[in-house]
Amino acid sequence: MENRGNFATKLGIIAAVAGSAVGLGNIWRFPYLLGQNGGAAFFLVYLLCVVLMGIPVMMAEMSLGRMGGRNASGAFKALGRPKWSLLGKMGVLCAFLILGFYYVVAGWTLEYTFQAIKFDFIGQTPGDLADSFAAFSTHNIRPIVTAVAFMIITCLVVSFGVKKGIENSSRMLMPILFIFIIVLAIRSVTLPGAMEGLKFLFKPDFGKITADVVLSAMGQAFFSLSIGMGCLLTYGSYVKKDVNLENTSLQVVGVDTLVAVLAAIAIFPAVFSMGLDPGQGPQLVFVTLPHVFNQMPGGSIFAIIFFLLLVVTTLTSTISLLEVVTAYFGEEFNMKRGKASVLASALCVPLVVLASLSLGQLGHIQLFHCNIFDFLDKITSQIFMPLGGLLICIFVGWILPGKDLHESLSNKGKIKLRIWSVFYFLVRYVSPVVILLIFLGQFLR
Ligand code: TRP
Secondary structure, three states, X not given: OOOOOOOOOHHHHHHHHHHXXXXXXXXXXXXXXXXXXXXXXHHHHHHHHHHHHHHHHHHHHHHHHHHHOOOOOHHHHHOOOHHHHHHHHHHHHHHHHHHHHHHHHHHHHHHHHHHHHOOOOOOOOHHHHHHHHXXXXXXXXXXXXXXXXXXXXXXXXXXXXXXXXXXXXHHOHHHHHHHHHHHHHHHHHOOOOHHHHHHHHHOOOHHHOOHHHHHHHHHHHHHHHOOOOOHHHHHHOOOOOXXXXXXXXXXXXXXXXXXXXXXXXXXXXXXXXXXXXXXXXXXXXXXXXXXXXXXXXXXXXXXXXXXXXXXXXHHHHHHHHHHHHHHHHHHHOOOOHHHHHHHHHHHHHHHHHHHHHOOOOOOOOOEOOEOHHHHXXXXXXXXXXXXXXXXXXXXXXHHOOHHHHHHHHOOOOOOOOOOHHHHHHHHHHHHHHHHHHHHHHOOOO
16 A cells, blocks of 8 residues: 555644644634523533533544545545445535635634734724724635635645644644643633623523524534544544554543633633623634733733744644545545645635625625525534534444454554443444434424
């Protein structure tokens, strides 16, 4: 077999998978959905989804990838189930649709890095910050330029291949980001009136749990963990046999959840301290954090480094998304890596342009009561990914022989598995049933 490249070290694989998982999903999407869906109630349902579906699907998907040893679609053929490769193709399509809006928000992080470098936030009130975000994000050209710039950077990294490109960029910057969010969280909870924000986050009002809240929490769990569409399947195919995927999954889920929670602690106390609306939507982070920076000694330097780190974690996520398509084009159509990633990126451009314009000029175009941006977001996280997760559970739990799965996860008995029986039970019975019930819950309203 040709040399597909492998993640070189165990730390490398954890860093790469965590790099994929931790991104805008944690720092931008989780807080804004939490704000819109009733705070602590959403949080609680989210945590349940992570345990009942997130951990099992992540382990299942990565072991599937390692056993198949190919891209999301080819892996099923390699395992002798060519019909199932349709599931992989659905994942590839899903990667495109996600990139369509993810690059737009990624572009916003670039813009905010520039603004931080120019010290633009200084002296702006929360109202000014909201106005300037609205002016930028609804502009016809500026956000498209930053989104395409982000796309080009991603494409360059992916062209250079798995080991050099992905592993090195993930490994060092994560811990630094972590420390930065902790400092931000400390500043936020010490602002006047911060208590209200903490109550909003941690004191659940169970009356707020509706079918909609549950569906968005499940969607967010899939989105934040990068599961259900072949991304971790593709990464799994680069993982060596002796890596313990139990530990990798548990560690990555732990880190991802921690970053999301810390981001929420950095944001909500500040939101309530400023008297802002927690349910204001996608702009939440971009309006709140600059205000928090303004309240910190040395905040403008801190802001520059923070947004730079955000750009990097976002990049490790866009890399993993583009990798799904690149590996697919590369292996199934025999393309060189560079060509495959350029083609995949070029195909994303129209989607990115439409998604960005749908926040301004093209706002009147509605698909199922959503603008194009929200439509791409919802259809991927609330339909494609849970459906993909369901099918992955069925494949891994019911079609793959349990003996083969156990043999691969334990590397023929050389790795001691700690949660095998819980995992296998969840994958077979619990995760698929819960996903189905949440889907059905939509129709029973
Ligand atoms: N999980 C990433 C985040 O939270 C985004 C992401 C990367 C992703 N790869 C993915 C989402 C694959 C869905 C599927 O920002």
